[in-house]
Amino acid sequence: MGPSGGRCSRWNSENTRPFREARGIEWAARPALLLSSASARPVFMASSARSPAPRAAHADTMWTRLPPLARHGVCLGIFLVLALSFYSPVVFEGNTFQGGDNTTFRANAQVTIEHHEQTGEWPRWAPNVFSGMPYINYKTAVTQLDDVVSMARSVAWPVGHLFVLMMGVYFLVFYLTRNQFSGLLSGVAFGFTTYIPIIIAVGHNTKFIALAYAPYVLLAFAYTLRNPSAWGSLLFAGALALQLRAKHPQIVFYTGMLLLLWWGVEVIGAVREDRVPALATSTGWLGLGTVLGLCMAAHPYLARYEHKQFSVRGAAATAGGGDGGGGGGMGWEAAMRWSQGPGELFTFAVADAFGGGGQTYWGPKTFTEGPHYLTGVVLSLAGLAAWKVRTWLVWGLGLATLGTALFSLGKYAAWINWPFFQYFPFFDAFRGPEMWLSITALTLIVLAGIGLDYALRRDETQSRRQRQQTDPRQRPILIAFGVVFAVVGLVWLAPNTVLDFEKPNEEQRIRQALLRQNPNVSPQNPKVQQAVRQQVRKLKEQRRGAFSTDAQRTLLFLALAAGALVLYRRRTLPAWGAGVAVVAVVAIDLWGVDTRYMNEDRYSPGGTEQTIPTYQFDQFIKQRQQEAGGLGRFRVLSLAEGNPTSTARPSYHYESVGGYHGAKLQRYQDYLDHILRLTERGGPNENALDLMNTRYIVARQQLPGTEVAYRSEQSGVLVLENPDAVPRGFLVGETEVVDGAEATWEQLRDSSFEPRRTALLPEPLDAPVAPIDSNSTADVTLEQYEPEEIRWTVSTDAPRFFVASEVHYPAGWNAYLDGERVPIHRTNYLLRGVHVPEGEHTLEMRFEPAADRYGRWIAWTSTILVYGGVLTLAGLRVRRRWFEEEAADEADAS
Structure with missing residues (x-):
């Protein structure tokens, strides 16, 4: 069920109310709904507010006659069917994703995998990438709940984690609204927002897993705010540990910022409504849960944090001959790469507003795999919630939406990002501000679920005459959808007033390409200028056409969803029918866009290792390595594939001087930049090659001081032997x-x-x-x-x-x-x-590493404490209820 301890079904069940009232049982205080949409003023999720908000009107239908647990089962079943259907080539056909990060990880981790196959142990040092670096394939040694999901990874990736993600969003939104259709909508929307299949396809697996556990962190946070207790604190600790153990600290940091912004709004509400002591208690329990959650993830994070101090992510400088440690992060320019262009936020509503991904993308970033598309329906419902559901909860989520969206703009919103980059802890440790939009999407989708709940609720206190009059909620629904419809429609009718459909410096790049093809032609030649203008005009027409098609698509789905809700408000369509219609519209919309980025080109038969090519020169070098005795005999520098620090492929086959990793050791980066000096003319420094035991160099031409040991007949690539290389x-x-x-x-x-x-x-x-x-x-x-x-x-x-x-x-x-x-x-x-x-x-x-040893002890101790505490409190709660029911039965008998 989720961190609510299995009581969600009781909160939504009308059948149990007579039973409880007849026996006069004093149940534990039920958490009131977090939304009070009938109220005209903001309402905090206050501990003093015990009366539920007006419930949705439900006719006596097959859906309403289902027990609450059955309704949950149907919704979760829909998630499972959608996940299995979308990723059927992986689950049922044995394919794998061709994502670059998948192959990079496999290449970097190959030596550790082979060692595990031989000894059963996972090494923490990988000698095959950048001449050796720590924690390439770092396995957590402490068993927690995420290990249960990971057990199915080999046969059900990514379906298992996607189901966990959608289920988490479902229970989060259900907890906030008590509406299964709201949870169903949000679960589908977040599970299939384009960012999720894109990161799965390219191999950003840890990022995806961290996002899968983010809803549980939010759920435990909301529950503890409402119910300050050890129970909530332990649940928050467990959820936070699960997300931390996904090993993507950037997503964890972003989730924490979401909670901080949300909490800040709650502070304002507590001050205005004289609830500061209650919020202080909740905050204290959340603080304790945070500490426990961090301790539960001490393995692997204690060692990873230590590694960060020696990596390019943490070492500000090494000049002076220190150990390469430092507390600084990366520079502003490096951190702000892949800032989201302000206009690109329009892709929330129109997927191809900036050309999609790959070669079709024309936005300001260097490149991108695809847009952050949420659908116009989600935006409309989120806007409806922000406008009409006036609670501190909604305002907190709204501030989190605004804040994370501004952070995603990076250098384009330097007025807010620069102060945070300079003074906020760890803000400067992460690159790629666009990633903030994954959290923006989550908050908008949760708000959309709240908005759907508002649209589906009826006030049963109205008289029959009032119900026959115009529904008071129909107009806000039409306005919310109408605003998004109007904005998209106006841009569709006059696209050139907002979008120029031209990539920055595009004319210059096309001109340079033409001149490279025709080196004898002058840049001032009128034919060159004419060819450039024609090419740009053609590209702009193609982009305008793609935008127009997707804009019409958005307008159609907006009309369909709005129509279903209006029919419900006019009592033509039942609540379950309107809910199903809206969910179906969003699912079909997202599915259609997602298939552009998760198509057959993304799949490859067999395992990931089969996507890593092996060339003739690889086989020659591997044979020399085997003859020399295996690992530790020599290293290889591969120059034939371009920059040796931008590919990990050679690391799959042998120990490499190069590699590809986002957190290489700073001292090794200094070696590459200042000693080896690959970018300078004349080839790499010979002393630098000798120092690193570089016996072979793969290149396309001979280098000074080397001998040709092998020449590939197919490609002409040379394997050069360096006779001066020092032994290991x-x-x-x-x-x-x-x-x-x-x-x-x-x-x-x-x-x-x-x-x-x-x-x-x-x-x-x-x-x-x-x-x-x-x-x-x-x-x-x-x-x-x-x-x-x-x-x-x-x-x-x-x-x-x-x-x-x-x-x-x-x-x-x-x-x-x-x-x-x-x-x-x-x-x-x-x-x-x-x-x-x-x-x-x-x-x-x-x-x-001592940090690894200490991390294990801390993580095991805190995990036993938290999991044991949860089981103990759950057992006490069940025992107490059993005694209460026994007492009630005895009272009835007497």
Whole structure:
């Protein structure tokens, strides 16, 4: 049922009222409806307001005769049928999505998956991407409710989580309205708003899962505001933990901002209506629930937060030679990329207002997969709720809608985003402001459910004569739908007054493309100018036509939904008929648009790994890796596919110097930018390649200092061998202290620097090292290489310094010399180094992040506390009711 503890059916059941009244049972105070739509002034979800709002008039129909639980079952059954039908190619045909993020994740996680298949353990360090980084495929070790849903993921993705999402929205809106059709409308609308199938198709799985649990967080929040108690606090903690464990902190942060804006409105209402003590109590319980929820998600978040401090998402700068940690976020320009253009908000009502997605998109963003389409019907009903349902709840959701929409504008609304970016905690840690619209969509859809409830309610206190007169709610419904209809209709009739249908700088790009095709033609040639204008004119006509088609489509569905509601208000159509009609209109509308972005081109037969190509040169390198002994023998830099930091494909096959990840280590980013220097002419720096044990380079032309090891007959791609690459572990006889990052980078780039002879350190060693000459003994043998454990045998006739060509990450890697822990020194800016005394030794490096260990203990303890508390309180509640019913029966018998 949801966090309401299974009482939703009791609140909506008229059959149980005589039973309770006849026995005089003193039931626990029922939460009053959160809406008081008959009231002319704002009404808070007040604890003092115990009388329900006027209920909808229901004729004696098959629907009203169904028990409440059966009605819920029908609605949930509709969700399941819709989800299975829409994603039938995945569920019934065994296909997978071809999304880029799906393949990127699989490529990055390949080594961890193979290790799990061999050992049954999930490693926390992936050595195959960016020369090694933590938490690529981080598995939570604490069992919670989301694991039950995830069990079906391998056979029912994404249907299981989509059903959870729609069910959550359904119970949230039902809790607020006690109207099944309102919940049904909102569940369908959010489950099929275009953003959901788009992010599923491209592989933004964690984002989708976090959105699936967002309605439960809102439901628990609303319940605790109404019912301040330990019960509400524990439910909020559990819901928050579920969303956190989806591992998409950006959506969690956005959901928190929604709740903060909502809570701010409730504060205003509490002050105006002298309810501050009650709200303070609710806030206290919510605060406790927040702390418990964070503790329940300490695994994985404690380790992830630690990782963030060393990543490009958290390290403001590393100049000066620190450990790469820092509390800052990304810069303004990087964070504000993919700001939503103000005019693009019109796609809420008309899907192709800005050309849809892919090549057809002509808006201000660099590109987009598709619009945020909600349907004109949803907007009309949301507007109806905001206008006529005057409660603090609705005003809170309205402020959250406005706030999140403004945040989505990013740089186009710098007047609000810049202060938040500068001063609000964690606001600067996230990029892509457009993502805020996923929360805007949720609030609008919840408001739409409230609006439908308003449209379907009748005041049974009216006399027969009053009912025969004009229905007082018919006019607001017509106005709400009429406003959206008029706006869309006016833009449709005169589109050029609002939309220019031209992408920014489009003429310049077309001109440059024409000149590249005809290099001997002058840019001032009149024929070039004419060709550019013709091409732009043709594109604009196509875009105008697509907009016109979708605008007409929106107008048609608005008329159909408004017509169904008017027929109901005129008592021509029953309530269930009007509700079904509105839900059907929205479902058909969204389904039609969604199929543009979830079509057959999105599917691929077989598993995700089958969508990752394997070329001839991949097979050659993998054969060399197998001959050398597997992992830990060499790395590969792939230049043949363009920028090696924009693709993860090579990481699927072998250990890569490049990769693709949004939270790579800042120190490694410095290596790419300042030492390897891929963007400069003349190819990558040779010392940089040597330092990272780069044995092979995949390129289309030979680079200095390399030898051709393989040439692909099909593509002509070369595999170049770098004979100077250092081994994964080696000894040097000299160390040099270099102060500052810039000086270190400069020396590492210098062709006179010899990484096999000298190690650069930020601080002096406590013990000396001896030089290595032809008579010295300085041998290193790699004995074992696994993602989280590396072991060497080191033999030296004098104290030396051991350099591991492994990325330095101080928040987890420990070194053990003959079983005794020894310090790891940051070496050559980004590698690991250990001082080794004379003799033969066993040197081990193990990944043992303390944050992971502490996170497990905290998460297990808090999970047992919260889940145990929920079960205990539920048991006490059932026991109390059983005793009350027994007492009532004894009273009747006497």
